Structures are given as structure tokens and as C-alpha cells.
Amino acid sequence: MSLFTNLLNLHSGTKPREDFFTEIIAYFLSLNNDILLDWLKHHSIISNDNYSSIKISTQQEHQALAIHTEDSRLDIVVELSTGLNTDVIFIESKIGSTEIPGQLKKYAEILSKLPNVRHRILIYITRDYDPKEEIKQYACDPKPAIKEYCLELSPKINFFQLRWYRFYGFLKERASDILAQEILIFMRNNRMSHTNQFSSVDLLTMVNYNKTLNLMESTLNEEVQQKFKLAFGGVISGAASMTQWKWSNRYIIYTKFSGNNFWCGLGYFNLNPDNLTEYPYLGICLEVSSGFVERPKIIKSMQKVINDKPNIWTPENLTILPAWSAIFYRKSLQEFLSEKDQLSAIKDFFLKSIDELKNIHPDFSFPWKGVSIETVTEPDKEEERDILSSSIGGV
DSSP: OOHHHHHHHTSOSSOOHHHHHHHHHHHHHHHOHHHHHHHHHHTTSSOSOOOSEEEEEEEEEEOOOTTOSSOEEEEEEEEEEOSSOEEEEEEEEESSOOOOTTHHHHHHHHHHTOSSOSOEEEEEEESSOOOOHHHHHHHHOOOGGGHHHHHHTOSOOEEEEEEHHHHHHHHHTTOOSHHHHHHHHHHHHTTOSOOSSOOHHHHHHHHHHHHHHHHHHHHTOHHHHHHHHHHHSOOOOTTHHHHHHHHHSOEEEEEESBTBSEEEEEEEEOOSOSSTTOOOEEEEEEEEOTTOTTHHHHHHHHHHHHHHOTTTEEEESTTOSSSOEEEEEEEEGGGGTTOSSHHHHHHHHHHHHHHHHHTSOTTOOOGGGTSOOBOOSSOOHHHHHHHHTTOSTTO
């Protein structure tokens, strides 16, 4: 077990894995400037300039530009100075999540407005495949079709998309101390060392994909969906669950109570755990966004549920801002493996989950008791992603 994994596991609630790793890797690079520069040169991000000063900061906040709706917080900012010129690098890191829509575009705009900077570089480094060709064009492409974007981002931004498994291989060749070794162990534990080759587990997934999907579909069948709809006023059907599997590691049915700010979902969560010893969990989730005007009242109600039934309901981020916050009624899939008829047991648990959420408190003033509910039968993919990329239900 990695030292860093042990430290992360001491954190209660949702593990802040991405922020945690950001602090680790930034600290390591601040102690090993030679490895940082070699890595940047390895990817042709910088040339052989003789930098006399290197400054690395994390979670750096920037005020919103006039065209933005909120402030930004950057994972890592690297400032390289030759004494005469300064180059600035923004690094956005993702491990299990994906880009919040418009996030990289906003960072590019902030970077383009910084004064007294020679080279402006935006790096997007991810564990999983998450192509961003549109950002490359937005930041750098001089084609007439997007000439206005180049003018907007003048001076231009050099955008680079990297993968963590390549950094793992790069660091492995240079790991000469305990800190570097611990980072490598943490990366292996969090599937950041994966190469571009299919493993035996990948092949099993391919072969059994349709069978697994059919089993999950059968437990979220018409009877479950009908009860969910009667309880909460609506249910999204069709391809929504497949997009959620891709973007948020869950396969669920759900409905919205107030746009994308407040919703509940039923089904399978944590479908892509970080290691093979973890199990997905099943149940129902009620979640509210960080900016919803009704959030304080909803959070108060959620906290009452947790206080009344602490052994039944699980909280997520109820006291953390800014963040999506949620309560879960759930069980690990492992608890159903001993059942003779697993599918019937899971289906019965889903039906019970609906009752638990519907009846968590007799006078609970949730919006489904006074606010109009959106009933959607054919989801819009872009709207779908707004919910999925921002919430915590897939963690």
C-alpha cells in the first residue's frame, strides 16, 4: 500500500483524489526542477532556454473575466523566467473525471490576458482518453473559419494534451528517491500507469459487455421505472444511461426537479473503480448543485435525514463549498453476490430505495412537493453532460 494512498484514505467522505495528487506532483516537481524541465522538453513544450527562476503554485485563483460567469481555480501554474522573459504554463489535471464544459476554453482566455508573458502554454493531462481537438483549434489554429478565435486569444496559446501513463513511464526511468517511488506506487494504485495495450481484464470486458448491460437493464425494468416515475414525477429514458456510464461511471435512471440544479437518480454507481478490489454500489441518490438558490434549505433537510437515519443514509459534501452535495441510500454490489437470485434481490432493493427516498420524512419540503418537475423522455446529449460532468454521483 502506498503512503499517499493511506493518507488519502484518512479523508472522510468523498476522497479529493485529484486535488491530493495535484499537491503531491507539484511539490515533487518543485523539488526536482530538472525533471520538470526535462519532461517539458521531452514533449517539445519548451526549448532549451536557460531559466534562472522556476515558480510552481497550486489551486491558484483567478477572477472571472467579463465574459465569464464565475472565478477560476487552476490546478498547477508554472512560471519560468530567464530574467528577461517569463513563460507561464497552466496545467489542468484529471484522473477519473473529465473536463467541465468550457473549462479549458476559459483557462485559455485567462492565460491570453496575462500581462508581460512571452510564451503562454495550456496543458491538459488526463488518466483516461478525453480528446480536445476543439481546444487546439480554439487556441492555435489560424484557419479563416475560426479566425475570430485566434484574434480573441491574441497572443496565441500553445495547447498540449498529455496522458498520465506517459508521465509514469518518464518518471519511472528517473525515480531515484523514496518520494518518486511513492508517487509511482500511487499512480499504479489509481490506474495512472496504464499503457496503450489491452490487458486480460480489458478483453474480458469486451467479451462480456452486452451480457453485463442486459443484466443491469433487467433490474431497472418497466416496473422499477414506473414506480420511480409515480414517486418523483418523471424519468429520463433512452440512451441517457449510456452517456452517464461514459462520463460519470454510473448507469441510472433519473429525473430533475429544478433544471440541472437538483435531481435524483436510481441505479448503479462507481462502475469504474480505481482497483479491482472495489465494488460498484447500488441505490438511490439525491443531489443539489453548489449554486442553486434553494441549496441552503435542501442541505438543511438532507442533514436532518442523516441525523435521523445515520445508519441508512450516506452524506457526500454536505458541508463543503463550492461543491455538489448529495445523500445516498445504497449498498455494495458485493452484498448481493451471495443471493441465489441476484437480479430479483437487486430489483427488490431498487424498489425499496424508491420508498426510502419518498418517505425519508413526513413533512420534507423537497421540490417534488411544490415545484414543477421536468419529465423528459428523450434526453439532449449536451444538456445531459452539464449534469453529468459537474456532479459527484459517479464518484
